[in-house]
Amino acid sequence: MARSAAAIWKRHRMMYALLLPGILYFTLFKYVPMGGIAIAFKQYRLADGIWGSPWVGMANFQRFFDGVYFWQILRNTVLISVYELAFGFPAPIVLALMLNEVRVAWFKRLVQSVSYIPHFLSWVIIYGLLIAFLSPGEGLFNLILARFEVPAISFLTEPEWIRAIIVGSDVWHEIGWGAIIYMAALTGIDPSLYExxxxxxxxxxxxxxxxxxxxxxxxxxxxxxxRLGKVLDVGFDQVFMMLNNFNREKADIIETWVYRAGLQEMQLGLATAVGLFKSVIGFALIVGANRIAKKYDGQIW
Structure with missing residues (x-):
């Protein structure tokens, strides 16, 4: 048995060598930092370090669940995630299917290029574009509304609009990049089936x-x-750029709340507890979705 294992290792040694950088990356930056989970169960103090800080058990979790903003930020996070899943997940599939039907090569390449360029733009740049389009004074949309004598709308500060803007900008940001995966999958379909x-x-x-x-x-x-594994990860960069005191009621999410509690108020134990709570929920959703997919495999469509 040992001899056969050694033979397999020798035969595929180059493949294992290619795997080594990825293994090292995940070990150093994903698994080793998991030791910091202990902070979630401690009253963490910088001077004492992780192991010197006193244990408080589930107190940090209890503080989060009993907080006055818990239900508000959880509702905002779940709603925005559900909207992004409902509109953002099928959008790249639809775009890929549409491009798959295009027979003019140059037009197909043009649409692909234009659609995935936003993926490389930071949310700082995108927020600047949103200001140019949506600001109540000189924003393009409000200038158009003024032509029809419609009162100006402060899209970026009114709570009623902020969720739609967050979801819409996320779809626009990722639709082209996501479509690349489905375009690659479409090339694997046997053309003889269509014939x-x-x-x-x-x-x-x-x-x-x-x-x-x-x-x-x-x-x-x-x-x-x-995607379900990241259902509570709405996107800190995006929401942080668009969040203000006027729309906080509808836009404040778990990640922005953790930023304020963990970094601004230095409640690192509480912030770690919330991160662990999100990870557990994401893991449960991944396992559940995977089991459902295996159960109904071959019965879809």
Whole structure:
């Protein structure tokens, strides 16, 4: 047994060498820092360090759950996540399916390039663009509204608009980048399936429903499972840039609250407890979604 294992190692040593940087990365930056989880159960003091700080058990979790803002920030986080999942998850799939039907090569490349460029823009730049378009004074949209004698709307400060802006800007930011994955999956579908279906008189919609979507089903399910694992990670950079005292009621999320509690108020034990709470929820969703996907594998579409 040991001899066969050594033979396998020798035969595939170059593949293992390629795996080494990834293993080192995840070990050093993902697994080793997990020792800091202990801070969630301590009254952490910088002078005493992690192991010198006194244990407080579940007190940090209790403080978070009993806090006056707990239900507000949890509701905001879940609602924004659900909206982004409902609109942001299918958007790249739809874009990839549409581009797959385009037969003009230069137009297809142009749309792809234009759609995934926003992924490389920071949220600071995007917020500057939003100000240019949505500000109540000289914003483009309000200038258009003024032409129709409609009162100016302060999109970035009114609570009624902020969730739609967060979700819409996130979809615009990620739709092109996400479509690349589905475009790659579409190239793996056997073209002979489409040829056979055309001989049988199948329409484009029939091909889409019975060939294209089943052909990328596994990729869709995988991306959905990964997305569910981050259901409580709305995106700190994005929300932090758009958050202000006027829209805080509808836009304040767990991550921005942790920033204030953990870094500004130095309640590091409380902030770590909240991070652990989010990780447990995300892990449970991933496991649950994976089991459901395996249970119904082959029964979708």
């Amino acid at each position: 056979a279906s055309r001989v049988d008189g199948a329409t484009r919609w029939s091909q889409l429903w019975h060939i294209t979507l089943p052909g990328i089903r596994n990729v869709i399910v995988l991306m959905l499972i990964l």
